Amino acid sequence: MSGNQMxxxxxxxxxxxxxxxxxxxxxxxxxxDAISSTLVVSWLLERLGKKSTLINESELPAxxxxxxxxxxxxxxxxxxxxGLSFDAVIAVDCADYKRIGEVASLFPENCGLLNxxxxxTNNGFGTVNVIRPEAAATVEIxxxxxxxxxxxxxxxxAKAVYTGLLTDTGGFRYSNTTPxxxxxxxxxxALGVSGSELADHLLEKMTIAKLKLLQTALARLTxxxxxxxxxxxxxxxxxxxxxxxxxxxxGIVNYALNVDxxxxxxxxxxxxxxxxxxxxxSAGKADVAAIAQSFGGGGHVRASGCRLEGPLxxxxxxxxxxxxxxxx
Numbered sequence: 001m002s003g004n005q006m007x008x009x010x011x012x013x014x015x016x017x018x019x020x021x022x023x024x025x026x027x028x029x030x031x032x033d034a035i036s037s038t039l040v041v042s043w044l045l046e047r048l049g050k051k052s053t054l055i056n057e058s059e060l061p062a063x064x065x066x067x068x069x070x071x072x073x074x075x076x077x078x079x080x081x082x083g084l085s086f087d088a089v090i091a092v093d094c095a096d097y098k099r100i101g102e103v104a105s106l107f108p109e110n111c112g113l114l115n116x117x118x119x120x121t122n123n124g125f126g127t128v129n130v131i132r133p134e135a136a137a138t139v140e141i142x143x144x145x146x147x148x149x150x151x152x153x154x155x156x157x158a159k160a161v162y163t164g165l166l167t168d169t170g171g172f173r174y175s176n177t178t179p180x181x182x183x184x185x186x187x188x189x190a191l192g193v194s195g196s197e198l199a200d201h202l203l204e205k206m207t208i209a210k211l212k213l214l215q216t217a218l219a220r221l222t223x224x225x226x227x228x229x230x231x232x233x234x235x236x237x238x239x240x241x242x243x244x245x246x247x248x249x250x251g252i253v254n255y256a257l258n259v260d261x262x263x264x265x266x267x268x269x270x271x272x273x274x275x276x277x278x279x280x281x282s283a284g285k286a287d288v289a290a291i292a293q294s295f296g297g298g299g300h301v302r303a304s305g306c307r308l309e310g311p312l313x314x315x316x317x318x319x320x321x322x323x324x325x326x327x328x
Contacts, residue, residue: 001144008130009148015114015128016044019087021051023106026092027099028057029246032167032202035061036160037092037116037138039069043157044146053086057101061247063202067163068156076102088112091126093138095119095298116141121289121298133300136176139164143184158191162198170254171203175284175302210248213238217252217267223259229323230256231266233312249279257281264288264323268316276308276315286326294322 016022024041026034038054045052054073064070074081089107094100094117107113115126118141120133135141139161146153153161165185169177172185189195206214217232224230232252239245249269257265264286267279278295280288281303288304297306308315 005132005144006148008132009145011128012114012116012130012145013149015088015112016048016050019050019112021086021088022053023084023086023089023103024052024054024092025089025094025100025103026056027094028101030056030058030061030093031250032061032064033137033139033164034093035064035070035073036067036164036167037142038073039067039160040139040142040146040157040164041090041092041116042069042072043153043160044142044149044151047151048149051086053081053084055081055103055106057103059246061250062245063247064163066201067160081106088114090114090116092116092142093118095121096123097125116145119299120301121293121304134178136174136178136181137164137168139168140181140184153188153191155192158188158193159198162188162193162195163202166195166198166202171199176300207244207248209242209244212242213244213248214252214255216242218255221256223262224320224324227259227261228263228327229266229320230259230262230264231268231316231320232256233268233316234270235312236270236272253279253281257283263327266316266319266323268312268319270310270312271307274310276310276312277305278308278315278319279303279305280319280323286323288323291319291322291326295319 024038026038042052042054057076059077060073060075088111113126114128116130118132118135118138122131132141143161165181216238217234221232253265253267263283265281269277282288287301289299289301292298292304292306295306299305
């Protein structure tokens with residue numbers, strides 16, 4: 001670990017010790033790393049004798065219900081909490097401030113904000129920032145913070161860290177699967193985590209609703225003339241018609257990318273307010289983070305997203321053209 005990384009962990013630990021109660025938030029439409037990071041932070045705060053309130057703007061992914069503390073995360077989609085009181089805020093896995101969503105309206109004025117993230121497009125919006133783009137997942141940073149605090153994860157905390165690593169590395173298959181990731185994973189397995197059970201639950205199984213949604217998307221799979229770009233789309237009525245939920249969209253973009261010869265895969269999702277959300281995946285030749293940033297989004301070099309103005313056809317053609325130019 002570099003000297004700068006040690007300094008960041010020292011600053012984060014001091015932030016935790018200097019405050020008594022915290023609001024913990026992650027990005028809208030939370031994935032495995034966002035939920036796991038939220039719960040790992042809560043676990044750490046509990047061990048330090050601190051109080052925490054966990055809130056996310058969106059529907060929570062039901063497949064992560066096995067994680068301890070999952071039912072303690074409030075969703076603004078279902079309830080508007082009142083009478084909350086906390087000294088400071090911790091944001092995990094948020095590539096930028098706006099990804100926090102409506103939860104940001106609950107922040108006390110001029111409160112301290114600890115920003116822990118692994119997205120290279122993060123601009124350091126916290127009063128204290130721990131940003132490590134080389135980390136495979138935010139839980140990797142949090143694991144180091146736990147060890148830095150002189151603590152050892154228990155089995156439930158270990159499951160959460162492993163979940164974040166497993167999902168953000170695509171089952172330890174993506175290029176962000178570093179020796180450090182495998183070292184941490186090994187230590188978590190030694191603590192009793194069942195890697196095979198989590199892999200089966202998170203990466204292999206799917207609901208009938210997701211299968212229907214996948215069938216709908218694959219029927220629309222389109223390629224550029226040179227077969228270097230593949231894209232699919234989900235209309236604003238499709239989720240309801242398939243009886244699916246937002247988390248069922250996860251992984252569908254890979255079906256476009258995984259076709260031999262495709263350099264960039266894109267999933268477009270039409271939103272109820274007339275906008276379009278785009279998720280991009282790159283095989284390596286295109287920096288989709290840079291493309292996403294040009295449209296007001298962000299993320300990683302190989303996995304990024306952005307929001308586009310509708311209508312759907314125009315949004316799709318505009319982004320596909322931007323990707324086409326990036327591949328020239």
